[in-house]
Amino acid sequence: MSRLVDQIKQVLAAFADSKQPPALIGGLALAVHNVVRATRDVDFLADADDADRLHRVLLDLGYRCIHRSEDAANYVRDDEGLDLLYAHRPIARRLLAEAEERDTGLGRLRVISAEGLIAFKLQGFVNDPSRLRDLDDIRALLQANRATLDMTEVADYFRLFDREQLLDELIAELGRPQG
Numbered sequence: 001m002s003r004l005v006d007q008i009k010q011v012l013a014a015f016a017d018s019k020q021p022p023a024l025i026g027g028l029a030l031a032v033h034n035v036v037r038a039t040r041d042v043d044f045l046a047d048a049d050d051a052d053r054l055h056r057v058l059l060d061l062g063y064r065c066i067h068r069s070e071d072a073a074n075y076v077r078d079d080e081g082l083d084l085l086y087a088h089r090p091i092a093r094r095l096l097a098e099a100e101e102r103d104t105g106l107g108r109l110r111v112i113s114a115e116g117l118i119a120f121k122l123q124g125f126v127n128d129p130s131r132l133r134d135l136d137d138i139r140a141l142l143q144a145n146r147a148t149l150d151m152t153e154v155a156d157y158f159r160l161f162d163r164e165q166l167l168d169e170l171i172a173e174l175g176r177p178q179g
Contacts (some may be wrong), residue, residue: 005106007080008042012109014057015046022046022054023099023110025085025120030137032102033114034144037137041081045096045112045120048088058082085120091160095119114145119157126161142170 015022024032027039046054048070055065055073063075063082075082087096095116102111112120118138125134142149158167 003080004042007082008106008109010061011042011044011058011082014061015044015050015054018047018050018054020047020050020087020093020096021110022084023096023112024104025112025117026083027137028104028106029111029117030141032104032111033117033141035137035140037140041083043083043085045087045092045099046084047093047096048086051084051086054084091119114141114148115150115153115157117141118149118154119160122157122161122163126163139170139173143174146174 012022022044023029024043025045026041026043027037028042030037051073055068058075059065061077063077063080065073065075067074070088071086073084073086075084085092087093095112098116099110099112101108104111118141121134121137121141125131125138142154155164155167158164
C-alpha cells in the first residue's frame, strides 16, 4: 500500500498548480464511500483546461501515455497505472468543484461524491455494457450509502443516460434479501 500512497502523493504534488485540484474517482474512491474492491490503478477527475500541462507533468515523472483523447488519458510507469478523466462538461466540472477533502487510507484526498461516482460508473457502463464491474460498483454504492445518497441527483444521472428502468431495478434489488 505504501507504494500506492507514494505514487498518489507524488502525482498530487506535481498537479499542485492545477486550475482545480484533481479528485479521486474509480476503484480507490469506492472505499471512501464504504465499498471495497481491488483495483490496479489510480483514477482522477481533472479539469480539461489542465490536460496538456498534466500530460507533460506525467511524462516528466516517467509515465508513458498509452491513450489520450479529449475525454480521458491512461498512463503507465513500470507496474503503476494512472488514469485521468477530463471534466469539460458542466456536470463533470460541478462534480470536480464540489469534491471534498476526505481522510482516506491513502491520506487526505479530494474525492468525488458517491452520487458523482455513480454517475461516472453509469457513464462507463452505458458506453460499454460489457463493463459489468461498473454496474456492480453502482449496486454496491447504492447498498452501502442508501441512507445518505441524494436519490434525486442519482435519478437525474440515470435519466440523463435514459436508464431510469435500470435504476428502478437496482432499487428493487435493495429491498430483496441478500443471499
